[in-house]
Amino acid sequence: MKKTTTYAAGILEAYEYLLTNHPDFFIIGQGLWSPWYVGATMTDLDKKFGKDRVIDCPVSELATTGATVGASICGYRPMIVHPRVDFMLLAVDQIVTQAAKWRHMFGGNSTAPATFRAIINRGGEQGAQHSQSLHSWFAHIPGLKVVMPYTAKDARDLMISSVLSNDPVVFLDDRWLYEKEEEYTEIEILDLNEVLPQKLRNGDDITVVGISYTSLLCEKACEHLENTQGIKSDFFDLRVLNPLKLENIIQSVNKTGRLLVVDGDWSSCGIASEIIASIVERVDLLALKSSPKRITLPDSPAPTSKALEQLYYIKEEQIIETIIDLVK
Amino acid sequence: MKQEVNELIDPSKFRDRIDIKGIEKSLLVDMLRKMVLIRKAEEKLSEHVESGKIKCPCHLGIGQEAIGVAVSLVMRKSDRAFGAHRSHSHFLALNENTYSLFAEVLGKYDGCSHGMGGSMHIVDNDNGFKGSVPIVGATIPIATGAGLAAKMDKAGDISISYFGDGACEEGVLHESLNMASIMNLPVLYVCENNLFASHLHIDLRQPSNSTSRFAKAHHINYNTVDGNDVVGMYKLLKSEVESMRSSNTPYYLEAFTYRWKGHVGHRDDIDVGVKRGAQLDSWKKRDPIKRLADSLIYEGVLTESEYQYLNHEIQNKINSDWEKAELASFPENEFLITQVYS
Numbered sequence: 001m002k003k004t005t006t007y008a009a010g011i012l013e014a015y016e017y018l019l020t021n022h023p024d025f026f027i028i029g030q031g032l033w034s035p036w037y038v039g040a041t042m043t044d045l046d047k048k049f050g051k052d053r054v055i056d057c058p059v060s061e062l063a064t065t066g067a068t069v070g071a072s073i074c075g076y077r078p079m080i081v082h083p084r085v086d087f088m089l090l091a092v093d094q095i096v097t098q099a100a101k102w103r104h105m106f107g108g109n110s111t112a113p114a115t116f117r118a119i120i121n122r123g124g125e126q127g128a129q130h131s132q133s134l135h136s137w138f139a140h141i142p143g144l145k146v147v148m149p150y151t152a153k154d155a156r157d158l159m160i161s162s163v164l165s166n167d168p169v170v171f172l173d174d175r176w177l178y179e180k181e182e183e184y185t186e187i188e189i190l191d192l193n194e195v196l197p198q199k200l201r202n203g204d205d206i207t208v209v210g211i212s213y214t215s216l217l218c219e220k221a222c223e224h225l226e227n228t229q230g231i232k233s234d235f236f237d238l239r240v241l242n243p244l245k246l247e248n249i250i251q252s253v254n255k256t257g258r259l260l261v262v263d264g265d266w267s268s269c270g271i272a273s274e275i276i277a278s279i280v281e282r283v284d285l286l287a288l289k290s291s292p293k294r295i296t297l298p299d300s301p302a303p304t305s306k307a308l309e310q311l312y313y314i315k316e317e318q319i320i321e322t323i324i325d326l327v328k
Numbered sequence: 329m330k331q332e333v334n335e336l337i338d339p340s341k342f343r344d345r346i347d348i349k350g351i352e353k354s355l356l357v358d359m360l361r362k363m364v365l366i367r368k369a370e371e372k373l374s375e376h377v378e379s380g381k382i383k384c385p386c387h388l389g390i391g392q393e394a395i396g397v398a399v400s401l402v403m404r405k406s407d408r409a410f411g412a413h414r415s416h417s418h419f420l421a422l423n424e425n426t427y428s429l430f431a432e433v434l435g436k437y438d439g440c441s442h443g444m445g446g447s448m449h450i451v452d453n454d455n456g457f458k459g460s461v462p463i464v465g466a467t468i469p470i471a472t473g474a475g476l477a478a479k480m481d482k483a484g485d486i487s488i489s490y491f492g493d494g495a496c497e498e499g500v501l502h503e504s505l506n507m508a509s510i511m512n513l514p515v516l517y518v519c520e521n522n523l524f525a526s527h528l529h530i531d532l533r534q535p536s537n538s539t540s541r542f543a544k545a546h547h548i549n550y551n552t553v554d555g556n557d558v559v560g561m562y563k564l565l566k567s568e569v570e571s572m573r574s575s576n577t578p579y580y581l582e583a584f585t586y587r588w589k590g591h592v593g594h595r596d597d598i599d600v601g602v603k604r605g606a607q608l609d610s611w612k613k614r615d616p617i618k619r620l621a622d623s624l625i626y627e628g629v630l631t632e633s634e635y636q637y638l639n640h641e642i643q644n645k646i647n648s649d650w651e652k653a654e655l656a657s658f659p660e661n662e663f664l665i666t667q668v669y670s
Contacts, residue, residue: 026480052480058510063503066469067476070487073458074408074477098466102459104667105449107442107659110459111670142668166670193669243669 007149008178010156011041017156017187018163019049022077025163028055028064029081029117037083038119039178065091065116069099069168072114077163082118085172086132091116099168100143113169115162120174120212120264123309128301135211136263136270138170139241145169145192146241150215152182154198154239161192174213195240197249203232205327206258209249209275211238214262214295214314221319231327241271249275250282257289258326262319267296290326295319333538333552336584337523339610345623346557353629357638359401359558360624362424363393363617364639366417368646369426373416373433373447374594381654382433384446385462387414391556391588394616395520396421398561399488402569403456408474409488410467411460413448414520414587418490422455426646430653437663438656444667465491465498468517472504475515475578484573486514494525496539505546508578516569517543517580520555526591527600543580555583556616559623586611 005013018025031037033046033056046054057064061082068080082088088095095116102112122131139146147162147169149155155173162169169192197209201222210218215237225231234252253259259279263272272294280292295314303312335341348356370390376382389396392414400421403409411418419429419440432439433447440450448462458474461467471489478485495501496519508515519539523530530537543550549568553561561583568579588608590597598605624630630638 055511058503058506060503060507062500063469063472063507066466066500066504067473067507070410070470070473070475071477071480072473073470074474074487076477076480078473093463093466094469097463098461098470103670105441105445105461106451106459107439107444107663108667109441109451109453113670145669 003184004181005152005184006178007152007155007180008040010152011159011173012043013187014156014159015042015045017160019045019053022163024075025077025079026053026055027079027081028057028068029083030057030059031083032056032081038081039175041178061087061090062094065094066098068114069094069112072112073102073110077113079115079117079163082116084121084130085118085134086129088116088118095138095144095168095170096141100141103167104143111166113166115169115171117171117173120172122302123176123313125304125306125309127304131302133172133265135172135241136265136274139244139271141242143168144242147171147192147239148212148241149173149239150177150210150212150237152180153185157188157190158192158195158239160187161190161195165192172212176213177216180216192240196245197236197238199234199236199248201233201235203234204256205232206234206260206323207249207252207256208233208235208323209238209261210235211241211263211271214264217314217316217319218262221316221323224320225323229324231323233323244274244278246275246278250279253279253283254287257287259292260295260322260326262295262314264314265297266299267294268299270296272296293322293326295322332536333584336552336554337537339586339607339614342554342556343613344619345626346559346619348559348623348627348629351559351562355401356624356629359397359562360617360620361638361642362397362400362421363558363620365424365426365642366393366396366420367617368642369420369429370416372646372650374589377594384433384435384448385592386433386447387592388589389414389417389587391611391615392520392522392585393417394558394561395518395555395583395585398558398565399516399518401562402565403488404485405454405456406483406485407456407488408458408478408485409456409490410458410471410474411490412464412467412492412495413460413462414492415450415460415490416447418460419450419452419457422457423452427649427653430650431656434653434656435658436653436656437659438653442663443659444663465495465500467491468495468504469500472508472513472515475508475513476511478514479512479576486516486569486572488516488518490518490520492525493519493521493523493530493539496542497525497533501542505542505548505578509546509548512576513578514572514576515578516572517578519580519582520585521582522585522587524587524591524604527597529603538582540580540582548578548580550580550582552582552584555585556614556619558616558620586614588612
């Protein structure tokens with residue numbers, strides 16, 4: 001039987017690799033000495049590598065994020081972990097106004113290569129303030145790289161490349177993917193500057209783009225449609241939201257003439273809009289067979305009640321119906 | 329109980345010559361030269377804010393020169409200092425490169441940030457000045473993280489966080505002090521309390537005029553001092569910083585001072601702030617430079633004519649650096665995009 005791994009195990013393996021091979025790497029964040037906050041992604045790291053490199057900390061998102069930026073300016077490759085994106089917003093000044101600008105405003109004489117990891121943790125009646133993703137906000141900012149892995153391999157390899165990147169990176173992983181299982185591969189050290197959207201399925205009928213958890217939904221929907229109706233999709237997992245590199249997707253849309261982007265966040269000024277706009281600007285309009293389409297969350301905060309949650313989050317069926325509609 | 333200072337903020341006090349006993353002559357002259365250089369450099373900037381040649385916001389610290397100079401003299405090159413919007417003195421105290429500062433303020437490529445930062449974003453890695461930013465309080469946690477890095481380096485280095493009394497109203501000061509205290513980080517917090525945040529006096533912003541109460545609350549050793557006495561601050565910091573290096577502990581220095589110019593630009597702004605108009609002239613009599621110069625001349629360390637010559641020499645350097653900076657080139661167009669990512 002082939003060796004398998006999971007998304008959570010991939011992140012844990014990235015940490016073990018970084019802590020073993022990079023003495024300038026350390027991690028700080030709330031809950032790092034407790035299995036409660038960060039799922040199976042950091043189990044026993046403090047015991048194995050020491051509490052001075054895996055640092056649990058006071059309830060001070062802003063100061064700990066700023067301290068991560070400060071240590072990165074002084075030669076370290078630190079990572080701050082925010083167990084929920086919602087709490088990371090208390091530290092936005094340090095991410096957006098300090099780290100992202102640091103290199104440019106000092107004319108390249110200094111850099112702040114910190115990694116800001118936050119976990120998207122939603123559903124389960126957690127309500128409006130334990131559910132946000134907000135990746136498009138961060139992707140708006142020049143100077144920040146924004147990474148959202150979908151596969152277990154990417155969760156590991158893109159985390160390593162985020163830490164090794166010479167620029168500040170927002171790395172967002174999704175708890176709904178933690179148990180996702182796939183075949184184990186060896187670690188591949190990637191240069192984050194070279195990472196492109198990854199094509200995971202081939203087809204001529206439509207181009208489908210997913211991001212992190214929505215890539216799981218898209219992949220299942222595309223597989224279902226191919227098996228049941230013979231609709232074949234070119235399916236891409238976006239991986240890096242900023243800087244956005246869309247050349248291979250543009251090529252695909254020129255071939256298929258149809259585009260669907262599925263993003264698990266709000267539509268207005270979101271990454272789905274950005275992808276569609278950037279593609280429409282550069283694609284051969286005569287090649288388009290239908291208007292590009294996006295599936296996003298309803299324009300409301302996340303509800304608590306499970307009846308409304310059912311309505312709120314994107315489902316595979318929605319994607320299937322939309323693809324059928326676009327292809328017909 | 330209310331933690332207040334009275335004498336330290338009374339401009340009729342501390343006007344006399346300062347005590348220079350026990351300090352080497354060469355060091356005393358060095359202190360004086362640095363302070364005169366900073367004063368004259370900022371006067372030059374003031375002149376050209378007024379002339380319109382400088383467009384970027386310039387927050388001048390004329391009157392506050394002693395603090396950065398005292399700190400610079402206890403720093404190693406491997407220490408790491410972070411400043412804020414009013415940081416010309418912190419930068420120049422570590423490296424008397426007025427050309428680099430002037431070129432930066434004019435947005436020229438030869439500036440310390442290659443013209444990308446202006447007055448508010450200055451950096452000098454080689455001499456331990458790791459950067460200044462104008463978002464109030466923003467470098468306090470950054471310097472705290474630099475202290476964590478210093479502790480991890482295990483070389484006895486420290487970090488320095490410069491901020492003003494206004495920044496103490498930002499919540500991040502509390503978060504940072506708590507963190508430095510519980511994690512034993514060698515961070516020197518230097519509060520330059522000039523009694524004003526922009527136009528508003530501290531009495532109208534805080535229930536006490538002394539911010540050292542925050543250090544006390546976080547079990548951090550602290551002292552409140554006359555920020556216009558360079559020798560007094562130097563003596564205190566020399567012993568405190570030595571102990572910070574060996575024991576990885578934070579320290580909080582609150583230095584009371586006064587800025588002679590308004591919050592930003594060349595004007596005195598005596599009409600914009602409550603209490604300011606009444607006190608400015610009085611504070612000018614607590615001039616940190618005149619007090620040191622008077623002491624050196626009185627004690628025979630320097631003659632009156634040597635002091636005149638020192639002033640003259642520095643003025644010439646500043647005039648020629650300014651002229652050179654005016655002629656320097658702007659960054660190339662592609663610099664706009666090439667510096668966003670590494």
